[in-house]
Amino acid sequence: MTTSALRTIAARGRAHRGRGMLRRTLLVLALPILLIGLWWFGSANSTNYLNPPLATIVSEFWPTWFGGDSLGQSRFVQDVIPSFLRIVAGYAIALVIGIAVGVLIGASKRLRSTLEPVIEFFRSIPPPVLVPIFMLFMGIGDGMKIAVIALGCVWPILLNTVEGVRGLDPVLRDTARSYRFTPVGTLRRLILPGASPHIVTGARQALSIGIILMVISEMFAAQDGLGFSIVQFQRSFAIPQMWGGVILLGVLGVAFALVFRVVSGAILKWYYGYLHTQRGGA
Amino acid sequence: MSESSQSQPATLVVRGLGKTYSGRGEPVEAIQRLDFTVNAGELVCIVGPSGAGKTTLLRCLAGLLAPTVGDVTLSGTVITEPPAGLAVVLQEYGRSLFPWLTVAENIELPLQEKRVPAGRRKQLVQDAIEAVSLQGDEDKYPWQLSGGMQQRVAIARAVAYEPQVLLMDEPFAAVDAQTRFELEDLVRMLWERLGVTVVFVTHDIDEAIYLGQRVLVLSGRPTVLLEDVRVDLGVQRNQLNTRADAEFARLRTHVYELIQAAKRGARSVEEARLTH
Numbered sequence: 022m023t024t025s026a027l028r029t030i031a032a033r034g035r036a037h038r039g040r041g042m043l044r045r046t047l048l049v050l051a052l053p054i055l056l057i058g059l060w061w062f063g064s065a066n067s068t069n070y071l072n073p074p075l076a077t078i079v080s081e082f083w084p085t086w087f088g089g090d091s092l093g094q095s096r097f098v099q100d101v102i103p104s105f106l107r108i109v110a111g112y113a114i115a116l117v118i119g120i121a122v123g124v125l126i127g128a129s130k131r132l133r134s135t136l137e138p139v140i141e142f143f144r145s146i147p148p149p150v151l152v153p154i155f156m157l158f159m160g161i162g163d164g165m166k167i168a169v170i171a172l173g174c175v176w177p178i179l180l181n182t183v184e185g186v187r188g189l190d191p192v193l194r195d196t197a198r199s200y201r202f203t204p205v206g207t208l209r210r211l212i213l214p215g216a217s218p219h220i221v222t223g224a225r226q227a228l229s230i231g232i233i234l235m236v237i238s239e240m241f242a243a244q245d246g247l248g249f250s251i252v253q254f255q256r257s258f259a260i261p262q263m264w265g266g267v268i269l270l271g272v273l274g275v276a277f278a279l280v281f282r283v284v285s286g287a288i289l290k291w292y293y294g295y296l297h298t299q300r301g302g303a
Numbered sequence: 304m305s306e307s308s309q310s311q312p313a314t315l316v317v318r319g320l321g322k323t324y325s326g327r328g329e330p331v332e333a334i335q336r337l338d339f340t341v342n343a344g345e346l347v348c349i350v351g352p353s354g355a356g357k358t359t360l361l362r363c364l365a366g367l368l369a370p371t372v373g374d375v376t377l378s379g380t381v382i383t384e385p386p387a388g389l390a391v392v393l394q395e396y397g398r399s400l401f402p403w404l405t406v407a408e409n410i411e412l413p414l415q416e417k418r419v420p421a422g423r424r425k426q427l428v429q430d431a432i433e434a435v436s437l438q439g440d441e442d443k444y445p446w447q448l449s450g451g452m453q454q455r456v457a458i459a460r461a462v463a464y465e466p467q468v469l470l471m472d473e474p475f476a477a478v479d480a481q482t483r484f485e486l487e488d489l490v491r492m493l494w495e496r497l498g499v500t501v502v503f504v505t506h507d508i509d510e511a512i513y514l515g516q517r518v519l520v521l522s523g524r525p526t527v528l529l530e531d532v533r534v535d536l537g538v539q540r541n542q543l544n545t546r547a548d549a550e551f552a553r554l555r556t557h558v559y560e561l562i563q564a565a566k567r568g569a570r571s572v573e574e575a576r577l578t579h
Contacts, residue, residue: 192398198384199365199391200413200464210412214403291403291444298446 073261078268081261095249101269104247107163108235111170115227120220123182124212127226133183144180148173148230149237161242166235173234174227178220185211185219200293216220218292221285232274248271313388313467313500314363315341319373322359334407335525343467346494346501348511350558351521352566357504358394360526361472364502365391377468390461394473395456400445407432407441410460415474417464431463434496435489451482455489462493468500476506484542487514491540508562512536512554513545520558522565529561530572 061075089095126132152169159165171300189212213220239248247270256261286293321335333356341347343507351357362368364375366385371554375382377389383531385391390413400409401435411433414424435455445453461469471490475483487510494501505511511518518532538546545551562572 080411190398192393192395193401195367195393196391196399198367198402199389200386200416201385204411206416210416213403214401219404294444295402295446 023169025169057240071260073264078261078264082265082268085262085265099274100250101247103163103245104235104239105273107166107238107246108170108231111167111235112227112231114167114171115174115178115231116224118171119178119223119227120182120213123179123220124186124208124216126179127183127186127216133260140176140180141221144176148234152238152241156242161244166238166243166246167197169238170234174231179222179228181219181223181226182216188219189215217288221289225281225285228277229274232277236270277291313378315468315500315502316376317364317373318376319362320363320370320375321372322356322363322368323371332525334363334370335527337521337526337528339519339531341500341502341526343500344498346491346503346515346519347517347519348515349502349504349519349521350506350508350525350562351526352562353506354524355456355521355525355565356524357506357521358472360521361391361470361502361504365389365470367391375378375418388467390464390466390469392457392461392469392471392474394476396450396457396474396477397445399457400453400460402444402446402451405442405444405458406437406448409445409456410463413460414463427463427465431459434462435459445552449480449482451486454478454486458486458489458493465500468502469494471501471503473505474503475510483510488542490514495538497541508555508558509546512551512558513540513542518558520561520565521569523568527570529565529569532558 057075064072064074065076067074086097087095087099092098126136148169151172152165155165155169159168193211197207202211235246236248236251239246239253243249247266251263251266251270253268254260278279317337317339320334320337321332324331324333337360349357349360359368363370364382366375366382366389369383377386380386397574401412404412407428410428411424414427418428432438435458437452437455437459440448440452445456448456457474478486490501490503491514493499503511503514505514512534513536515534518534520529520532521527522529532554536548536550536554561569562571
């Protein structure tokens with residue numbers, strides 16, 4: 022084969038890779054663009070009061086959330102930030118408790134057989150049911166909302182951590198033992214990294230539960246928050262503003278998922294490579 | 304290396320050791336009774352038919368498993384938990400390395416737990432990597448390496464720990480034959496250089512004779528010691544000449560016959576009725 026022929030093939034390969042990137046980006050964006058387009062043009066001439074044109078929703082969006090005398094007075098700061106802080110606090114509490122208790126239960130067979138029925142009972146209660154009960158005991162403040170979020174998020178984290186700790190390779194445990202790892206060292210250098218793939222799976226499930234509970238707890242009884250705003254708009258028949266709230270909620274969820282992916286990708290970088298080789302990939 | 308050096312440091316003494324597993328169902332007697340001494344600085348191989356409780360014995364030596372009767376002492380102290388100054392290389396090299404750590408981090412981790420200062424740690428890791436010829440692979444993950452290379456990492460980790468006693472449980476059972484020869488020479492080289500006491504468990508008769516100064520031949524289950532075979536093949540050994548030596552062939556035949564007899568159920572040299 023001549024050099025020029027090789028060069029042509031190489032150039033073709035580069036062009037192919039370039040097209041591949043473009044194609045992937047298009048594939049990712051195609052459906053959202055299509056859906057937005059359908060909504061935009063489908064609702065353009067809508068006179069239905071409950072289904073206003075998307076153009077109206079968009080034009081109302083900025084004044085609704087960022088309008089006001091100052092940014093501090095805007096709904097974004099008054100309602101979205103409190104919601105954000107609640108879910109972060111509740112989620113963080115669930116992470117700490119779920120991982121800590123999960124490690125304890127995962128490490129002890131006796132603890133597991135004692136607690137398993139109780140855990141099964143509590144985790145089968147749909148968390149939104151807890152909102153009215155928690156309201157009775159804790160009022161309608163931030164404490165109640167954070168507690169509801171934490172209690173809903175804790176189960177997937179806890180149960181997955183238990184699985185991860187149980188599934189640790191006994192050969193690794195023997196290795197840690199024979200090198201006389203301290204209990205703290207065993208936790209930090211063996212149990213937590215070893216269980217991290219499972220913990221991340223639980224944390225991912227918990228995140229979507231957390232968003233649901235954040236909104237629901239604010240819909241029941243609140244003075245502020247994203248869920249509260251959406252209900253308030255609905256009751257005052259501010260329909261475009263209500264739709265805007267729902268869109269904002271979706272955007273918030275996507276943002277959380279993106280941050281989660283970046284963080285978990287950094288934690289589990291080794292795991293993806295490891296899985297790849299275990300499956301016989303090059 | 305005198306015979307009566309029981310009080311020397313790093314001497315491993317096994318006295319009346321027996322292990323019976325009593326889980327669900329019938330109790331299983333894995334080891335009936337074993338008595339032997341591994342002197343400081345010695346390289347002793349343990350062979351036996353499959354199922355002879357070799358791994359059980361090694362786990363008792365390592366302090367990972369408590370014997371049912373008898374005891375193991377290291378430098379005069381009874382082993383009840385993994386003792387300081389003892390390192391183990393397991394058969395399942397792929398599973399004994401931490402997959403979330405690189406090669407260098409795997410070697411360094413036990414040193415961090417041992418609270419070795421950072422500067423000394425780096426030096427030990429570097430030396431160990433050079434000793435097992437892993438230069439250039441420090442920053443790879445274990446699962447990016449071949450089986451033989453992974454076992455080198457496990458050996459480097461044990462060497463960097465600066466143990467007085469190195470226990471190896473069929474470390475080369477799962478690597479290919481050529482890599483195996485290299486790793487055998489690596490073990491001999493490290494043993495000579497570091498002066499550690501080495502106990503090497505294997506099911507491979509040739510490997511046991513090639514490596515060991517003594518070969519302990521075990522019976523089948525429940526295990527007793529069949530014979531403590533001296534290997535007079537000198538200190539300088541190499542794969543070509545040592546394996547072609549007449550003495551090597553004689554020992555090989557001898558141990559082979561013992562193992563065959565053990566498989567038939569022989570529990571002493573007399574019962575084995577050797578033809579050679």
